[in-house]
Amino acid sequence: MTTPPLTLGDFQIYWLDGGNFRLDGGTMFGAVPKVLWQKKYKADAANAIPLVNDVLLVRTPKQNIIIDTGLGNKLTAKQRAIFQVTCPWAVITDLAGLGLSRDDIDLVLLTHCDFDHAGGIVMLNDTGKEELTFPRAVHYVQKTEWEDVEQPCHRALSTYWPANFNLLKKEGQLEIINGDLDVCPGIRLRHTGGHTRGHQLVELSSQGETAVHLGDLFPTHAHTNPLWIMAYDNYPLEVIDRKEEYFSHYRKLDSWFTFYHDPQIKACKLAESGEISQTWPPSLHQ
Numbered sequence: 001m002t003t004p005p006l007t008l009g010d011f012q013i014y015w016l017d018g019g020n021f022r023l024d025g026g027t028m029f030g031a032v033p034k035v036l037w038q039k040k041y042k043a044d045a046a047n048a049i050p051l052v053n054d055v056l057l058v059r060t061p062k063q064n065i066i067i068d069t070g071l072g073n074k075l076t077a078k079q080r081a082i083f084q085v086t087c088p089w090a091v092i093t094d095l096a097g098l099g100l101s102r103d104d105i106d107l108v109l110l111t112h113c114d115f116d117h118a119g120g121i122v123m124l125n126d127t128g129k130e131e132l133t134f135p136r137a138v139h140y141v142q143k144t145e146w147e148d149v150e151q152p153c154h155r156a157l158s159t160y161w162p163a164n165f166n167l168l169k170k171e172g173q174l175e176i177i178n179g180d181l182d183v184c185p186g187i188r189l190r191h192t193g194g195h196t197r198g199h200q201l202v203e204l205s206s207q208g209e210t211a212v213h214l215g216d217l218f219p220t221h222a223h224t225n226p227l228w229i230m231a232y233d234n235y236p237l238e239v240i241d242r243k244e245e246y247f248s249h250y251r252k253l254d255s256w257f258t259f260y261h262d263p264q265i266k267a268c269k270l271a272e273s274g275e276i277s278q279t280w281p282p283s284l285h286q
């Protein structure tokens with residue numbers, strides 16, 4: 001964890017190392033021609049671009065909240081090679097650096113259940129046995145997302161891995177919600193759809209300040225144009241609609257937009273023009 005925390009009223013937002021990987025740049029930018037996206041995001045000779053999986057830790061005066069869980073430590077050598085994982089999942093180490101243990105996490109909010117977001121729900125302990133990573137935490141997921149975990153379509157089979165959910169089903173505290181919910185003061189979940197059928201966002205507000213985590217609707221700062229979406233998106237037109245709606249709504253609130261997959265910029269604010277007006281860390285302001 002190298003990024004300093006962002007203070008939002010009484011809350012603090014940390015970015016924990018959920019492991020990094022490299023994915024095909026073309027897939028990350030869908031129909032956008034490479035000649036355009038490569039100006040914002042450099043690809044290597046194999047057309048892959050570096051991405052992180054930043055687990056957000058939100059500390060409120062009363063609770064410790066995790067948003068998405070990173071790649072986890074269950075990937076096989078073959079999976080690590082396929083996804084070009086070079087930096088391991090270090091969420092537990094990062095928590096320890098803040099004086100926190102796995103038992104200190106109260107809530108886990110899952111934007112959706114793709115392996116890169118749900119991989120850290122269940123971890124291998126020192127003896128190689130599977131355990132819930134955050135055994136005391138209530139895990140929140142949308143109803144339609146959970147239906148697709150239980151009965152994945154052909155396409156989802158490759159990304160909703162049973163090993164990430166079996167233990168949660170058996171002995172975890174799972175809260176399946178249908179639509180929008182105020183989880184606790186200042187923390188709201190909103191169903192978005194778009195990337196997956198049951199994708200949700202997390203809205204944080206404290207002392208008049210707002211941040212929104214759009215998950216895979218806004219994976220990196222290079223996806224600021226609402227039309228720049230991923231080939232991974234299951235409902236592309238819905239993603240474009242939702243991005244236009246949320247960008248407009250949260251911009252008016254002068255909200256931070258926090259990122260999960262961006263290797264450099266951890267959060268940004270958007271100007272009326274749609275351009276990035278402020279970044280976190282501040283030194284990256286363009």
Ligand SMILES: [Zn+2]
Nearest residue numbers: 114116117216
């Ligand atoms: Zn993702």
